[in-house]
Amino acid sequence: MKAVRFHEYGDPSVLRYEDVEQPVPGAGQVLVRVAATSFNGVDGNIRGGFMQGPIPVTLPHTPGIDVSGTVDALGEGVTGLDVGDQVVGFLPMAGTGAAAEYVVAPAGILTPAPRSVPLPDAAALPLVGLTAWQALFDHAKLAAGQRVLINGAGGAVGGYAVQLAKDAGAYVIATAGPRSSEHVGSAGADEVVDHTATEVTAAVTEPVDVVLNLAPVEPAQLAALLTVIRSGGVLVNTTVWM
Known part of the structure; x- marks a missing residue:
């Protein structure tokens, strides 16, 4: 073969x-x-x-x-x-x-x-779909009624994460750029934040239970996301610094 x-x-x-x-x-x-x-x-x-x-x-x-x-x-x-x-x-x-x-x-x-x-x-489903599932449910234990911020929702993992979180009954805030904002909204996000025009932490007006970071942010930017999480909440991060 x-x-x-x-x-x-x-x-x-x-x-x-x-x-x-x-x-x-x-x-x-x-x-x-x-x-x-x-x-x-x-x-x-x-x-x-x-x-x-x-x-x-x-x-x-x-x-x-x-x-x-x-x-x-x-x-x-x-x-x-x-x-x-x-x-x-x-x-x-x-x-x-x-x-x-x-x-x-x-x-x-x-x-x-x-x-x-x-x-x-x-064939485009397994890795990205399982990554989204594992992050939201195995690690973050996302449940119905919770609020989740998906930072960097415009990619493949983010698109699945938005759909899975909505299907689980969560309130979904998603960040995306202008090219993918419409797609993220159609996937079910309750709020879509254009991260090129608005500071993410300023756009989140109420604390969230979960932050799923899928964006290639710097350590200081990741630390800033902690400020929008309620006490006892969870941050799951896929960024690797090499």
């Missing part, structure tokens, strides 16, 4: 389109015929060699943590899935990725693909 791999760390020029052996699913695994993968920031950081500590990969490595595709074969002991099922999943970050015609995935990380979008487009 064909796959995209890199044999050394570096910029996108290290990627090679080449022939590799098609994998065979083992016990508890599923062979997926790949419809698409998506390259996120973490994929670029892995390829660049910046994540060798937390995410050690074996070279040559096939990137692509997100996957959408069709179940092609089942390993021993797999239940709940059938050949022909359309699925999406978030692959193990240090394992072989989905930039290939086929990929083997643990059965437990796969879920039915949404039917509202084409199967290749669904």
Whole structure:
């Protein structure tokens, strides 16, 4: 089969389109015929060699943590899935990725693909959707009736975060630039703050229970966001300073 791999760390020029052996699913695994993968920031950081500590990969490595595709074969002991099922999943970050015609995935990380979008487009869902979910509910414990500020809601994670927070019954204040403000509003935000025209902390007139920061802010800007959180509230931050 064909796959995209890199044999050394570096910029996108290290990627090679080449022939590799098609994998065979083992016990508890599923062979997926790949419809698409998506390259996120973490994929670029892995390829660049910046994540060798937390995410050690074996070279040559096939990137692509997100996957959408069709179940092609089942390993021993797999239940709940059938050949022909359309699925999406978030692959193990240090394992072989989905930039290939086929990929083997643990059965437990796969879920039915949404039917509202084409199967290749669904590959854009897992990493960003799970990031939003984990931030809001696993870490912040967001609940109905709470107020949440999503700083940097114009990106992919922010768009999902707005929708998930509204669906959970929260009051959502979202910041975005002029190009994405309309999209963020249509996603369900109760208030949309244009961060290019208004200081975020000045726009939040009542304390919030949760701040989810998705913007690439400086440490001082992140500290300023603490001032809008009520006592006992939570700040979840995705910014990494390297």
